[in-house]
Amino acid sequence: MNVTGHNRSPASIRDVAAAAGVSYQTVSRVINGHPSVKQSTRERVLAAIDELGFRRNATALALARGRSRAVTVLTANTTHYGYASILQGVEESARSAAYSVGVGVLESADPAAVTAEVQRAADAGGGLVVIAYDPEGVQALEAVPAGVPVVGIVETPASPPTDNRPWVWTDDRQAAYEATRHLLSLGHETVHYVAIPSSTRRTGARTSGWRQALKEAGAAQPRPVQGSWGPAGGHAAGRKLARDPSVTAILCGNDDLALGVLRALHEAGRSVPGEVSVAGFDDAPHSAYLTPSLTTVRLDFTGLGRAAFALLHGVLEESAPIAPHPVSVPELVVRESTGRPSA
Amino acid sequence: MNVTGHNRSPASIRDVAAAAGVSYQTVSRVINGHPSVKQSTRERVLAAIDELGFRRNATALALARGRSRAVTVLTANTTHYGYASILQGVEESARSAAYSVGVGVLESADPAAVTAEVQRAADAGGGLVVIAYDPEGVQALEAVPAGVPVVGIVETPASPPTDNRPWVWTDDRQAAYEATRHLLSLGHETVHYVAIPSSTRRTGARTSGWRQALKEAGAAQPRPVQGSWGPAGGHAAGRKLARDPSVTAILCGNDDLALGVLRALHEAGRSVPGEVSVAGFDDAPHSAYLTPSLTTVRLDFTGLGRAAFALLHGVLEESAPIAPHPVSVPELVVRESTGRPSA
DNA sequence: GACATGAATGTGACCGGTCACAACCGCAGT
C-alpha cells in the first residue's frame, strides 16, 4: 500500500524523516544513493518513502540545484512533418535521460512575440533547442540570452550562428544538389524550383544547392517560385508552372509542396512523370503512397532531434565532451514521380 | 541598457532591493502590482529592475506558490495529424495565458513506462492534458495520481472516465455514422471499415458509429479490417480488400489509412471512385490535394486542444467555472473519392 | 588509555520567491 488514498498534500522529505525517525538529510542521502548510510537505516527510510508515497518535488529540486532537467524546443510550427519529427527525436532521447520536454511555438509576424517566447522558455531554467529553419527560428536563436544553454538546428553549415553556440544541421544544400542532379541526369534541360520560405533574407540552403547543380551543368537557371509550407502553396505554384509547356522537371522545397504541385499538374492534364517530373524533399510518411509515388530526399529529422539533445545534454551536465557538430546525411529516394522527359 | 552583458548569475529580488534601497518585499510588491507602494518607490524599483535585467525566477515562483503555470500534454504520438494538431491547439491557448507547455510521449508496449511518464509529468507541478484516443492514453489517464488537475481528450462521450474528471471529446461515433450513411446513400450495398487501433479493449467509437449506420440500413456488417495508424497499415488492409470484387465502399479510420488504401486499390487496378469509393477521417491538410481528393470527416483538433486547455485553466485558477464538456462538431467533406457504385 | 580515523548522522544556511504579520508613518477625530 504505497498510496494512502486521501493524502492531503504530498509528503516531503521531512515527513518521511519523521516517519522513519531520522533527519531530513538522511532521507536526502537515501534518495540520492549516497553510500554512507547504514543498511538498516536505509531500509527504514525506504519503507517510509513507500508508505507515504513520497515523490521528490521536481520544482524544489530545480531551485536548490540551480538547474532543471528540462529542455524546451522552440519552433515555428509543430504540425509539419520535419518539425514534428525533430520534436519527436528530442523528446525520445530526453525521456530516456529523464528530462522533461517543453514546446514553445514562435508566432510568425510579431518579433516581440518571438522574443517574449524565448524569454519565457529561458526562464524555465533548462536548456533550449531552437529550430532555426525559418526566419522566426533564426530570430529566436539570436534572442536567446547569454548564459542560457542552447543548441540550434540550422539549415546550412555555411555560416554558423553569430556566436560559438553548438548547432546541428542536415546538409540541405548537398541534398538539393543531388536531387537536382538526379533530374538533370534523366535528361531534363533544366529544373524548376518551388521554394519554401527561406531561413534568412538571403537564399536558403536548398535553393542554393539547386542553383549550383544547374550552374555546374550549364543549364538555364529559372527563377524559383515562392511557395509557402503547405500543399496549398504548392498547388498555387504548380498552376503557374503547368501553364508553361517548357517545364519538364520540378523540384519542390518539401513533400507537401510537391503534393500540391502534383495535384495542379493533374488538373492541368499534364501527366507525371510522362510530361513532367516532380521531386520533393523530406520523405514524409505519405510520400511513398501517393500516386505517382514521390521521388524525394530523405532527411533524418528524428536523428537530428536526438543529436541536438545529446549535444545539449553534454553542455548541461558537463560530463560528456561536446561532440563535433553532428550531420545527418540526406539520401535520395527515387520513386515514380521522376523519369525521362518525353521529348 | 537593460542587459549588462557579463552578468554572473541572474539578479534576484534581493539584488534589486539592494540596488533600489528598499526591502525585498517591496520589490515583490512592485512585481505583482500591489497597490500600496508609493509612486516614487515604485519607479525607483522599476529602474533597478531594468538596470539589473531582473527576471522573476519561474522555478522559485512555482515552489513558493505551490503551483506552476504549466501544462503537460501526454500523448502516444506527436507526428500524426490529429495528435499534433491537438498539441498545437493546447500550446496556442496556453501561450496566450502565459503558461508553458510540456510534452510527454507514451511509449507503447510497456505499461510501466507509461506510468513512469505520467508520474514525471505529474511531478512537474502543473496540469495535465491526456490524449486518450488509444490504449496508452487511456492507461495514462487512469494512472494520473489523485489530486493532479487533468483533462482527458476522449473518443466517445458514451462512458466517461472512471472518476469525475473533466474531459472533452469529438463525437467520433456520430462522425463515423454520418460518413457511413453518406456512402450508403450513394447506393452502396454495404461499407467496409479499416479500423485504427481502438482506445479500449472494447470497440472504438468510430467502429461503433459505422456499425450502427449499417444496422439501421439493414446492410451487411462485414468484419472491420484492423489497420495501424499510418499509410503502411492502410496499404496492407487495402490489398486484402482489393482482392474482393464485392467491395465497393471503404471507410477508413483516418486519412493516412485511406491514403494507403487508395494506393493499394490503384496497384490492384481498381479505379476510385469508379469501382470503389473510399472515405477517410480527420481531414488532414494533404487530403484535399490527393488524386482523387479524399472524402473525409473534418474534425477540429486544434479547437479540441484549445477547449481542453480552457477547461484545465479553469480548474487550475479556480476562477472561471468549469464549462460543460465542450464538443466539437465533425463535418463531412465530400470530395472526389466517393461516388455511386458502377454496378 | 589516549588518539587518530572513517563511517553514519544531524544542524544550519541557502536557492528565490511568497505569505502572514508587525511596525512605522502622517493625519484626522475627540
Added chain:
DNA sequence: ACTGCGGTTGTGACCGGTCACATTCATGTC
C-alpha cells in the same frame, strides 16, 4: 495630547529540496 486608522514598508518563516560543515560513534593503533 491621545487614539484610531489607512497607506507604506520591513521582518521572519516557509515552500522542499540541497550543500557545507559539525557532531557522534565505533574501531584500530600506539
